[in-house]
Amino acid sequence: MMLPSQQVDAYIAKSAMFAQPILSHLRELVHQACPEVKEVIKWGFPCFDYKGLLCNMAAFKEHCAFGFWKASLIKDPQKFLQPTNRESMGNFHRITSLKDLPSDKILLGFIRQARELNEKGIKREIKNTPAGSKQIATPVYFKKILKQNKKAETVFEKFSYSHRKEYIQWFEEAKTEETRSKRMAQAVEWIAEGKGRNWKYTKK
Numbered sequence: 001m002m003l004p005s006q007q008v009d010a011y012i013a014k015s016a017m018f019a020q021p022i023l024s025h026l027r028e029l030v031h032q033a034c035p036e037v038k039e040v041i042k043w044g045f046p047c048f049d050y051k052g053l054l055c056n057m058a059a060f061k062e063h064c065a066f067g068f069w070k071a072s073l074i075k076d077p078q079k080f081l082q083p084t085n086r087e088s089m090g091n092f093h094r095i096t097s098l099k100d101l102p103s104d105k106i107l108l109g110f111i112r113q114a115r116e117l118n119e120k121g122i123k124r125e126i127k128n129t130p131a132g133s134k135q136i137a138t139p140v141y142f143k144k145i146l147k148q149n150k151k152a153e154t155v156f157e158k159f160s161y162s163h164r165k166e167y168i169q170w171f172e173e174a175k176t177e178e179t180r181s182k183r184m185a186q187a188v189e190w191i192a193e194g195k196g197r198n199w200k201y202t203k204k
Helices: 006-014 019-033 104-119 140-146 150-158 161-172 177-192
Strands: 038-042 045-049 053-059 064-068
Touching: 006 019, 006 038, 006 045, 019 045, 019 053, 019 064, 019 104, 053 104, 140 150, 140 161, 140 177, 150 177, 161 177
Parallel strands: none
Antiparallel strands: 038 045, 045 053, 053 064
């Protein structure tokens, strides 16, 4: 079993009192369902990695969030998981207490499914922007990342169509989820500074 991350320990300790038992419980379930999981901090909140990103959790002022990277591929006959195109972070409604979550049995089942998907190397379907399109929608997976950095979110919303397109296509062209994650992390840093994807090649 992987040792808990001190960074995640610190994240939970700094969270609001209502959030601490929620985050701790979710963390325990992830380790129970996937003992080999590695804890990392990405985009400012705890993520769980096992042969690729598995799931993540976050605490806000009045609620918590918990989500799966491949939620759209997880079997969910009772429809506990929310549609992947919803804009709020995570795959559940706002979590304010443990009562807002499905049973441990159901959550463990979701986590084990996510683990199996990564073991088999099954990838999410990424919708590419049609050639010649003059409209481009920000993928939900990147909207979630932007919500963690308000400055980057504001700048990105004001970006020109071409700037937005350059970044989004950069993400969509990534061959692996790990590469996409690294690109998004770098993008948020550049966007917060008001830089376009190809700022290095812009003539001064």
